[in-house]
Amino acid sequence: MTRRIPLLLGLLIVGFLALCAVVPQWLAPYDPLVFDFMALQAPPSPAHLFGTDQFGRDVLSRTISAAGIDLMIAFCGVVFPLLIGAAIGLITGWYGGWIDAVFGRLMDLVATFPFLVLVITFVAVLGPGLVNMFIALACVGWVSYARLMRGEVLVQKSADYVAAARVLGYSPARIVLRHILPNAVRPVLAFAVTDMALVILLGSSLGYLGMGAQPPMPEWGVLIADGKNFMTTAPWISLAPGVMIVLAGLGFSLAGDGLSDLLDVKR
Amino acid sequence: MTALLEVEGLSKRFTGRRSFADMLARRPAPVVRALEDVSLDIRRGETLGIVGESGCGKSTLARCLVHLHNADAGTIRLDGLPMEGMDSAAREKFSRRVQMVFQDPYGSLNPRMTVGQTLAEVLAVHRIVPPAQIAARVDELLDLVHLPRDAAARYPYEFSGGQRQRIGIARALAMQPDVIIADEPVSALDVSVQAQVVNLFLELQSRLGLTLVFITHDLRLVRHLTHRVAVMYLGRIVELGPTEQLFDAPRHPYTQALLRAVPQLTPGRRSDEAAVMGELPSPLNPPTGCAFHPRCPLAQARCSVERPEMREVGWPVACHFA
Numbered sequence: 001m002t003r004r005i006p007l008l009l010g011l012l013i014v015g016f017l018a019l020c021a022v023v024p025q026w027l028a029p030y031d032p033l034v035f036d037f038m039a040l041q042a043p044p045s046p047a048h049l050f051g052t053d054q055f056g057r058d059v060l061s062r063t064i065s066a067a068g069i070d071l072m073i074a075f076c077g078v079v080f081p082l083l084i085g086a087a088i089g090l091i092t093g094w095y096g097g098w099i100d101a102v103f104g105r106l107m108d109l110v111a112t113f114p115f116l117v118l119v120i121t122f123v124a125v126l127g128p129g130l131v132n133m134f135i136a137l138a139c140v141g142w143v144s145y146a147r148l149m150r151g152e153v154l155v156q157k158s159a160d161y162v163a164a165a166r167v168l169g170y171s172p173a174r175i176v177l178r179h180i181l182p183n184a185v186r187p188v189l190a191f192a193v194t195d196m197a198l199v200i201l202l203g204s205s206l207g208y209l210g211m212g213a214q215p216p217m218p219e220w221g222v223l224i225a226d227g228k229n230f231m232t233t234a235p236w237i238s239l240a241p242g243v244m245i246v247l248a249g250l251g252f253s254l255a256g257d258g259l260s261d262l263l264d265v266k267r
Numbered sequence: 268m269t270a271l272l273e274v275e276g277l278s279k280r281f282t283g284r285r286s287f288a289d290m291l292a293r294r295p296a297p298v299v300r301a302l303e304d305v306s307l308d309i310r311r312g313e314t315l316g317i318v319g320e321s322g323c324g325k326s327t328l329a330r331c332l333v334h335l336h337n338a339d340a341g342t343i344r345l346d347g348l349p350m351e352g353m354d355s356a357a358r359e360k361f362s363r364r365v366q367m368v369f370q371d372p373y374g375s376l377n378p379r380m381t382v383g384q385t386l387a388e389v390l391a392v393h394r395i396v397p398p399a400q401i402a403a404r405v406d407e408l409l410d411l412v413h414l415p416r417d418a419a420a421r422y423p424y425e426f427s428g429g430q431r432q433r434i435g436i437a438r439a440l441a442m443q444p445d446v447i448i449a450d451e452p453v454s455a456l457d458v459s460v461q462a463q464v465v466n467l468f469l470e471l472q473s474r475l476g477l478t479l480v481f482i483t484h485d486l487r488l489v490r491h492l493t494h495r496v497a498v499m500y501l502g503r504i505v506e507l508g509p510t511e512q513l514f515d516a517p518r519h520p521y522t523q524a525l526l527r528a529v530p531q532l533t534p535g536r537r538s539d540e541a542a543v544m545g546e547l548p549s550p551l552n553p554p555t556g557c558a559f560h561p562r563c564p565l566a567q568a569r570c571s572v573e574r575p576e577m578r579e580v581g582w583p584v585a586c587h588f589a
Contacts, residue, residue: 160375164435167333168389168442169362178388182379 007258013251017244020067028061032218041234051236053226063240066218070200070248073130073212073219077199078192080138085145086188092146093153093184094176103146110143116202120211128211137199148191152184159183186263194256197249204245220245270308270344271478272332272365272446277305277341279327283551299550301327302338303502306577309446314472314479316493316510318486318525320547324502325482326370329450332480333367334358363393366439370451372431376423382409382434383419389441408437412467429460433467440471446478454483465492486529490514498522501550501558508582518580518589521559557587 020027029049030036036056044051050059092100110118122136156162157180165175200220206212207221208228215222220241227237278300285296301324309315317325330336332343334350343350345361353361369375377385386405390396396404406416412433423431432452439447449468453461465488472479481492489496489510496513498506498521506519517523545562548554554561560570565588577583 160369160371161377163330163335164367164369164375164438165377166335167362167367168392168438169359170388170392174392179377179380183377 003261004258006254007262010251010254010256010258013247014255017067017071017248017251020064021071022068024061024065024068028058028064030058030061032057032062032065041230041237043234044236050240051234053237054230054234059223059237059240062218062223063220063244066220066223066241067244069213069217069219070203070244073133073203074196074200074248074252076134077137077141077203078196080134081141081195082145082188082192084138085142085147086149086185088142089146089149089151089188090153090176090181090184093150094157094172094180100150107143107146110140115140116205119202120206120209123206123211128214130213130217133203133206133212137202141195141199144191144195145188148188149184152187153180156180156183187260190256190260190263192256193259194253197252197256200245200248200252204241269311271311271346272309272480273342273344273347274308274328274332275306275342275344277328277331277338277343278302279324279331279336279338297551300502300553301550302331305341305499305502305504307497307504307507309478309480310495311445311478312472312476313494314468314481314492316489316496317480317482317499318484318489318496319499320484322547322550323499324550325484325499326450327502328499329367329448329480329482332448333365334362335367363442364444365446365448366442366444368432368435368439368447368449368452371455372428372435373423373455375435376431376438378423381420381422382414382426385434385438386419386441389438393442395441395443404441408441411440411471412437427460428456429464432456432464436464436467436471440475444477446480448480448482450482451484452481453488454485461488468492486514486525498525501548501553503558503585504577504583505559505585506583508584512581518582518584519559519586520563520565520588524562557585 024032034057036052036058039048039052039056041054042048042052042056048058048060050063052058053062088103092103118140119133119136122139123132126132126135162175162179165179170179203212204219204221204224207219208225209221210225213219213222215226223241224238227234230237279302281299281301283297283299285294289296305324305328307315317328319325327336331338345364348357350358350361380388383405386408387401390401390404391398405419409416409418414430414433414437418426418430418434423434426434435452436447452468453464456464468479468481469492471477481489483489493510495508496510497504498519500521506513506517506522508518513522514526517526548558548561554571556569556571556573557563557566557575560566563570567587569587573587575585575587577585580589
């Protein structure tokens with residue numbers, strides 16, 4: 001039971017973030033968009049727990065309502081690389097040969113560059129914005145999924161139950177999709193949860209740099225960027241979104257690690 | 268008895284990776300000769316044992332028989348029809364008729380499928396019974412291998428090794444095969460469980476008229492279970508005869524050595540004498556002439572030069588002096 005504590009803690013944090021994302025109006029004490037010119041850059045107080053920004057908007061409320069965007073970033077930023085990478089890993093692992101060699105070199109090439117640098121390069125070419133950020137993430141992020149999947153497929157491929165499926169005369173499509181995929185996909189899914197932490201960090205980094213979510217959209221990176229000019233006079237503007245990013249990163253990492261531990265037990 | 272499955276001149280080589288050192292020395296890539304010119308016939312309704320040390324090519328032979336490996340040379344005929352040049356429909360028919368039971372009961376079942384799903388998949392994919400009767404047939408198959416019917420809803424990890432092996436047998440039986448190739452089906456099991464599985468094979472054979480190829484290194488099992496036995500050494504069959512006679516009077520010196528090596532429980536019959544001299548030679552670099560000559564007590568100069576052909580000495584034996 002004590003082994004499960006990190007997983008439970010992680011799921012608790014992720015659950016809290018999901019709640020923020022789905023029903024922000026229940027948790028946010030103020031409307032995140034309403035200006036209050038009586039309380040410009042108000043420091044944290046019982047009325048505004050994390051203070052207000054330069055327009056008097058409640059920082060806590062803005063941070064909570066940003067959770068939806070950031071979880072959407074985490075989800076889309078992981079799902080597309082996951083789907084592309086898993087498909088490529090499945091194909092290269094199963095067929096091997098020249099297709100494996102071609103994709104293998106391509107993966108090496110992509111992995112040569114630092115992840116963030118490559119993503120920023122793609123966004124710079126495509127133009128800033130969330131959709132372009134997802135495209136850039138998919139172009140770069142599939143590599144880790146493809147590698148993981150390929151390795152798992154190679155392990156499963158040599159298992160006797162796959163040999164049995166061949167002797168039973170099953171089609172290659174059935175063997176790959178019904179037998180290998182369900183056995184190979186679990187570590188990939190566990191990695192995807194951990195990867196969400198990285199993608200949230202990356203998404204808010206790009207938001208901060210003005211390359212991801214664009215300013216009117218409440219997003220943690222954007223919110224931190226809002227406060228950067230007032231860092232010496234009103235540091236609390238950046239504090240709440242910063243804390244949320246840390247919390248989200250922690251939550252997804254714990255959940256992902258716990259999940260992979262849990263899956264290992266049964267293997 | 269007529270031959271149901273005939274193997275003629277079967278050879279299989281595995282080419283290793285050519286290392287950089289090999290390239291520098293202009294050596295070719297290493298080649299393992301897993302099977303060399305193996306011929307045998309398997310008669311309808313019999314149990315044929317295939318025995319030999321680890322690495323003698325038993326498992327390769329099994330895998331060639333079910334086309335997990337493609338042989339480099341030789342033919343496999345089922346009911347007189349050669350496998351080579353078969354179209355895919357004929358191949359599928361073949362795969363229906365020759366099934367396999369694997370050695371490792373833990374690796375040979377898909378861990379993500381229940382026993383029922385595993386068995387039903389066979390029946391559904393090959394349309395062996397109409398969809399409406401699949402559940403009933405799954406129950407029948409479980410009865411056949413003496414597993415409770417509620418096993419269908421459970422996953423492989425909930426079963427012991429012996430039970431899993433029964434599931435593997437049920438899966439093979441679902442195809443309604445004529446021949447079952449069992450590749451060391453009990454060597455991963457406890458001795459007490461071994462007997463149950465072996466007896467299940469015997470029972471199924473007499474009930475269903477199965478033809479069984481039983482591959483093992485356990486000579487006592489062979490004697491208990493098989494009608495005929497083929498002895499393999501370094502990829503070749505060296506002796507192939509009726510089990511009882513062969514055990515009473517083995518012709519080939521290797522078979523004699525193998526039989527001497529069977530552990531004796533009776534204290535008076537124990538022997539400290541080494542049954543076979545030396546180690547099994549590397550299949551990467553097999554000896555010239557008779558592959559057994561470096562270890563053979565009867566070896567003469569001729570043996571290192573001339574490979575003995577199979578000849579009839581009551582049954583086929585490959586030895587100059589048998």
